[in-house]
Amino acid sequence: MMDFKMKQLLRMAIVAAPFTMMITHASAEQVIKIGHVAPVTGGQAQYGKDSENGARLAIEEINKDGLVIGSEKITLQLDSQDDAGDPRQATQVAQLLVDDHVVAVVGHLNSGTSIPASKIYRDAGIVQISPAATNPTYTHQGFKTTYRVVATDAQQGPALASYAQSKGIKSVAVVDDSTAYGQGLASEFEKSAKAIGLKVMSHDATNDKAVDFRAILTKIKGENPEAIMYGGTAATGGPFAKQAMQLGIRAKILAGDGVCADQLADLAGAAAANVVCSEAGAPLDKMPGGATFKSKYAKRFNQPIQLYAPYSYDAIYIIVDAMKRANSTDPAKLLAAMPKTNYAGVLGNVSFDANGDLQHGVISLYTYPGGKKALIDEVKM
Template sequence: MRLNKLTSVSLAVAAALAIAGCSQKQDAPAGEASAASAAADGNVVKIGFAAPLTGPQAHYGEEYKNGVTLAIEDANAEKPTIDGKPVTFELVSEDDQADPKTATQLAQKFVDNKVNGIVGHFNSGTSIPASKIYSDAGIPMIAMATSPVFTSQGYKNTFRSMTSDTQQGSVMGQFVVQKLNAKKIVIVDDRTAYGQGLADEFEKAVKAAGGEVVKREFTNDKATDFAAILTSIKGVSPDVVFYGGADAQSAPMAKQMKRLGLKAPLISGEMTKTPTFLKLAGQEAEGTIASLAGLPLDKMPKGADYASRYKARFNMDVATYSPYGYDAARAMIAAMKEANSADPAKYLPVLAKVQYKDGVTSSNWTYDDKGDLKDGGITVYKVEKGEWKVLETVGGGAAAPAAASAAQ
């Protein structure tokens, strides 16, 4: 909050009130209590959250945070008890700026503040280094990270809220070769843990399906001018161009591909399958294909109800990530209740074996021995007339696939 000029007496009074736990932030969202009120209540269970809340990826982090916020509000409305005592779940939110160094600093801050669990981080590049700090402290984390590395480090505290790049890259690699009949494939990635990891898995699947990767290029997650890369790509006349990275890059890439006369469609992952991509790319978004973990929102077990309540609470539509943030927080809380303890050491083994049946995204939220979701499907979408349309869903209780369009 903005501080006005105070006299020394006023400062003394304000300090006394803060020490007494009487001051409280007026702008904290519901479910995100102040530190003072937490100190005054010994039955507060702190759930840390970290994601990019500023910068070009802020729209991902804010929507993700909204899902976690709604989950905590719903849990608190149920008047929860643990070990026979009423508890209040508190969201402790931080902005890691999608930066690995910032993420590790925040991870240590969360450990020092003795949070009971972490929902986050969002990016693979932040989740992986932060996970070491949480592992050393024995704090469970359920991250949005999709890199296979995240759950392959041998830590017992790492869990996902979405399917891994291994699953997603495999589906998309087979899709472009078998369904789009693509023979010559170009791959570009942004060199982040997420973008490069997804591109690597996609390349493996393409080759396994009999496709040929005729060119592989890379850029970075700050670039917006792809003229040199695309000119080089045009020279090999690819059937499709796959991009591993975020919509801040895939949108201008889609526009520049069309303006350069590249006929190949752009193929990408879930960080492109967003409303933001449609806005940034405009009419040049048409024909773009992207994958996203899980079922379409209207096919999720509780998708329709969640969409309605989300709209009422935040005055916006669900974009991509909030349902997964919601289920992650609820699964963590369910493990605490089942363990009858919010002590990380006591509920961590329960979380590893949790069978959360009441999820928005899945009615069978459970983990394998690495912390990967067992019941994870992938849905493939295509931009048609300015909207993301479902082409095919694989796994996760999916219905029969829709007819896929041919490569352009």
Template sequence: MKKLSMLATCVAGALLSVNAMADVQEIKLGFAAPMTGGQAQYGKDMQNGVVLAVEEMNASKPKIDGKDVRFVLLSEDDQADPKTGSVVAQKLVDAGIRGMVGHFNSGTSIPASAVYQRAGIGEVAMATAPEYTKQGFKTTFRMMTSDTQQGSVVGTYVVKKLGAKAIAVVDDRTAYGQGLADEFEKAVRAAGGTVIRREYTNDKAVDFKAVLTNLKRVSPDVVFYGGAETQSAPLVKQMRELGMRAQLVSGEMSKTDSFISLAGKASDGVICSLAGLPLQEMPGGKDYAARYERRFGTSVQTYSPYAYDGANVLMRAMLKANSSDPAKYLPLLAATSGPGVTTRNWSYDAHGDLKDGGITVYKVVAGKWQPLESLSNSK
């Protein structure tokens, strides 16, 4: 009888547990980024930030309409490919996501954003190309400052602070690389600098000798590269092999530890810009770094704090709207205002661009990235 009683108690407990789980409403969030290939390190870094945000939100026992809810993350590999990005976007929509965190690349985010827009689903992306939020969609929001903001700040910095007179520009023809380079060039000209040559490559190239031979003939003070570390690292190595002393300047996709490893000694002196403040200067940076390292057993990289903030503003908009229905939470997402890990005031303009993010300029000194100066891009 005692054994039967204990068995009955166990069964009852299990049923209660099942019933309790059944009472929790699951809200599916989508995530997509390059998880394989040459840019997989960016995607994993971004994913970690989203995972941490979702786990912490679920641990807080969130409720919507008085009922317990649990956020569930559905992740896809978009391979940094525009066509694949659109395919996985539709797959996530068909799976019933209520909000989207990602994509990473501008080239995948822009075509995928049309899929989410047709479904009426809010998307908070890492994309920095101006075109992402110029489409007029009410569903597109950023995690980082746009290339318009970053390019204009860095272009002015190169002319005014570095004193560069003759500047060459190279980009990889991706939405990100070309967009950043275009905005940089506009800012250089506006600041009184001269762009003496514009060259192009692609995001799979490894041999830049032809491009660099053309640049060497015109002797630029600065070469600006719009693109990722997989091209900027061999680019600067080949610059030094050709005896070019020009300063290499690039954007945030070159500001990685992998860039230094790939470029070796040629990385010394390279300057890169990155949206926001250095981690140690972010309002919530120190505490975030500690939580991140406890969870993943590794140090914070470049993108995870922005992904963490982006995921949180999406989930908080749903909680504030008391609904995961995009029609109800999108107006509150657009009206977001408050502190995050990366900024004291995470808020959007009418296009979904961040109002206040700032730009930090970094330089490789003795094999390490060192912050030089934080510059304002506030609207």
């Protein structure tokens, strides 16, 4: 027979056993956070939410399929933050994500938020992949942490200028919205336009909250350019094009991906047909995985894709691919694996140059006949 002390020890062991099993089970599954930042409030909320949805869909798929890194079962968690398109808020949420111990970040959406936030991630040694920032400065700061999965303004600008030249346009006026994105795109366009012999009549600045452009447009009307390049977003670009038409300006309106939204026709009215805009990527139906992704996205979120969802979706998978190749979730090892990325996703094959830019970018050009967005050309860079 067991003595009293032995029985007590046995009882304690039996009681403790389930808790020991729970601890062992819990330690076998590690939660790893990946950050996402975009404006999910304000004038660009539809794009920010679209980007967030793309990242969320990837996270859900990976968790469902099961992820094991270094013999450890991993559950991914999306740590999504709102920067409202504001540079100051962007740095605040960037620091919050660093404090939350994310291993990488998908974001930010805008160049004007991605650039200041990039310094926070650089200091923390955390990979940052922007699904949308196109200003060349973002990846040309000498940081090893900055990547993007779209083409740059240094590619969009020349594509728009070349299009103008191909249509016999000889003179242009340039307007930007004073943001890092708008200024960057307008500057690249102007530089390219001058290089190929187009006459730049003027370069004016407005702001991204403006609603009345008649003073600038009246001045431009007096200059009588054959085209006006507008660096900004649809929220201001739509009214800009509409007011140009109301003033009797016949110049073609050229713009970048910020303006190139499905809802431009609602914002510009009949003037949308006079807009030619570029996107720093291939159209969804021409992406290798576009059709499948479109179906999955619609099933999960019961709404159409706005623009950036496939880029954020692939960005998550690229981060996980780097984890697998590093066989680690350590941010430093993940970062070290990023330069050798060669990932086949929705966008096609993704690899990066020494700066973190896409090796093979695509620029798509669109117009809006009858108020419907339609592809007119695709330029491979």
